[in-house]
Amino acid sequence: MPIAKGYAATDASAPLKPFTFERREPNEDDVVIDIKFAGICHSDIHTVRNEWKNAKYPIVPGHEIAGIVTAVGSKVTQFKVGDRVGVGCFVDSCVGCAARDVDNEQYMPGLVQTYNDVEADGKTPTQGGYSDSIVVKEGYVLSIPDNLPLDASAPLLCAGITLYSPLRHWNAGPGKKVAIVGMGGLGHMGVKLGAAMGADITVLSQSLSKKEDGLKLGAKEYYATSDAETFTKLAGTFDLIICTVSAEIDWNAYLGLLKVNGSMVVVGAPENAIPVHAFSLIPGRKSLSGSMIGSIKETQEMLDFCGKHDIVCEIEKINIQQVNEAYERVLKSDVRYRFVIDTASLAA
Amino acid sequence: MPIAKGYAATDASAPLKPFTFERREPNEDDVVIDIKFAGICHSDIHTVRNEWKNAKYPIVPGHEIAGIVTAVGSKVTQFKVGDRVGVGCFVDSCVGCAARDVDNEQYMPGLVQTYNDVEADGKTPTQGGYSDSIVVKEGYVLSIPDNLPLDASAPLLCAGITLYSPLRHWNAGPGKKVAIVGMGGLGHMGVKLGAAMGADITVLSQSLSKKEDGLKLGAKEYYATSDAETFTKLAGTFDLIICTVSAEIDWNAYLGLLKVNGSMVVVGAPENAIPVHAFSLIPGRKSLSGSMIGSIKETQEMLDFCGKHDIVCEIEKINIQQVNEAYERVLKSDVRYRFVIDTASLAA
Structure with a gap:
């Protein structure tokens, strides 16, 4: 052996x-x-x-x-x-x-x-x-x-495919507004991959401390979630929100940032149950979804995509x-x- | 006037x-x-x-x-x-x-x-x-x-289009297993409409008191949710679950009844927040969604469908x-x- x-x-x-x-x-x-x-x-x-x-x-x-x-x-x-x-x-x-x-x-x-x-x-x-x-x-x-x-x-x-799969599954691409919540190991890959797919990427991070990085990696906009005005200003903006953080956040406030037919996808698992108000979903046919890594076939597709677009972590x-x-x-x-x-x- | x-x-x-x-x-x-x-x-x-x-x-x-x-x-x-x-x-x-x-x-x-x-x-x-x-x-x-x-x-x-719209939006039809939660004004329309679309309909109701009606209206199966065994037996069964009740239910248990890529759609609004565990969504790319009536265009489509299939309340x-x-x-x-x-x- x-x-x-x-x-x-x-x-x-x-x-x-x-x-x-x-x-x-x-x-x-x-x-x-x-x-x-x-x-x-x-x-x-x-x-x-x-x-x-x-x-x-x-x-x-x-x-x-x-x-x-x-x-x-x-x-x-x-x-x-x-x-x-x-x-x-x-x-x-x-x-x-x-x-x-x-x-x-x-x-x-x-x-x-x-x-x-x-x-x-x-x-x-x-x-x-x-x-x-x-x-x-x-x-x-x-x-x-x-x-x-x-x-x-x-x-x-892991970090790459964890973001690539939901971006693809929920059709990130030209004309789509996508928010990435959290600018860490997962989030920064979401910015790079989503931008390479042609989507319009916004980072929603606790503070603006990594804003320069975010914009350099491909985000169009970068907002601090500690600023309550962010949630007023961006209400009804996104087709897709991918949440990479496992911290307790104000989930219903984030759902309010989705457009009609929008989806918020959880890839980082918070410890406690997510308290979703039905009225955060019903008037807008919105969804809260989960996603986990990807298949081998999709992982190879992701690596080839990264090769083509010169993307690494x-x-x-x-x-x-x-x-x-x-x-x-x-x-x-x-x-x-x-x-x-x-x-x-x-x-x- | x-x-x-x-x-x-x-x-x-x-x-x-x-x-x-x-x-x-x-x-x-x-x-x-x-x-x-x-x-x-x-x-x-x-x-x-x-x-x-x-x-x-x-x-x-x-x-x-x-x-x-x-x-x-x-x-x-x-x-x-x-x-x-x-x-x-x-x-x-x-x-x-x-x-x-x-x-x-x-x-x-x-x-x-x-x-x-x-x-x-x-x-x-x-x-x-x-x-x-x-x-x-x-x-x-x-x-x-x-x-x-x-x-x-x-x-x-109202009752008709409230069920018709999510059944259509989430592609109920031949080969799809759909559960309707609640056998009331909304639920019984879900049974009739879903069955007419060719989907395989199961009713999940508190008791079996309306089972005979459910089967007569088009459901293939009918289970009591008061029986814990229902949730074991039907784990991973449904492509789509439409929840018409506004009572407090064990949401994560219902999410466990979804197949991979399945959606649970809320059309009746419970008063309190729905406590969704991330692990009820992530391992299976599942969604919790909302839906509300339908457009005029879709409502006319529903009425024409009902005319064709002789469906009323x-x-x-x-x-x-x-x-x-x-x-x-x-x-x-x-x-x-x-x-x-x-x-x-x-x-x-």
Whole structure:
């Protein structure tokens, strides 16, 4: 069995620390990947701290993986040694179903998450990208366009697709007014992707502290939500609002910013229930919806779109030894805009 | 000015009583209608009791109007004396806009409601259908198909379109599984209309007391929501759920009945905010939406559809003198399924 070196959480309160473990023996349809970079997603923190009450320790987190193929099984046709590849939030899907649902697989009960889950074999724990290698079925490996740097591409695998999918599903494009709530790791990708799709992007952020960045990345307008006048001025403005924050906000005030037939889509999950007044939805045929990452097919489409438009994440690169400190900074929103671990540091 | 006889509420607590008032002088684009029947909608009760805090007394309620044309203005082209016609929830729209939005007019700020509102002239109070005549602009008068009885057609103008519009908007039809929550005035129309569209209809009602009716009207299945097993058995079943009840229900349990990409649409407004958990929406790209009546264009389409499929409401006909008693019975859900006032009784 291939041995991997990584960083793991062993319980809900301990910091991540070095951890050596076995990857599964590659099958004929598997791709072996030398992990070069792994993004830090807020979900990693929720999971290792058992805030979602489903932690299975030890956990090697990381589902924003970029690397290079080092071996392929005999039946692999799409990848070869040396290819630049990515792995996102899941490594199998539709397990137990008659056929793979290529359009909706991220919502299928048979999804196998990249870490803190169990492989399709029903026994091997999955472990993520804060490590030096991974073995993944060909069908769940993504191709990273040649013109994109690997490090800043890693977060596309979660942050990128999390915004790309709802922007596409709700038809962001020319003539559409789209608001992105929150200017963090997810939000800044919404600005870049939405602007590249041709939509008219407005950022709604707590303060104006990142306004310059927002406009530079493609937003047309940038408003502070701490200013009550924002909600008066922008009433009835947007076709689509994508909410990337998990903080408690005045949901009905945001719904008031939608046009007739508009949708507000939640991609960051607040802890408490969202109190929606029926009269925020009924007079305007408005919707409150949810969206979660994307299918493998759509993730590849997103990567190709990013290749075409030269889009990557804005990142701050760190060594694995800084991961615990980075977690604290993520919790304080003190990162512009995504931490990416350089896994070469695992050898240190 | 034409004189009308009707029943009105003069304050929030008094019973409705006889009321004589002036209708506006007909213009060249107006249709004068001899009102034959008026349905009783729950909104009538909310309004006259000032539960929506917008009552402008005296109020003659009624926005489910069916009658016969008795006069037309010189520029009226679509109607002639003797025509069977209806009037619904509004008598003007897009007032103050450059052009009428024929697809979304029910959501426009310039909507003029059939009663408890002010005409487009900015001064004349509108008064509704619990009366013997009404003067309405041609563009807001609907044609009732010849094969439909006038009395049972009256409630199509509100109850009918309230269900027809979301069924159409969310693509109810062959291969679609649709749940109708509540088997009352609105719900029973959802069953009839949805079944006629070819959708597979399930009724979710508190009890099984109206099961026989539900199946007779076109539902394939009928479940009691008081039985917790219903929610286990039907998990992930529906493409569309239309909620016609305004009672407090376990919203997240209902969202659990949706398929991936499913929508739950609220047409009855509960008093308190709906507490939606983000995790009821995100893993399945689900939506909670609202919908309100329909445009004039869509209302005519609905009436033509009803004509083609021989669909009317199930009604209990009453005299105007019984209206206050009928209100009490509506509040107890003691009607199968809609009260319709025979306005001939106004002459008594």
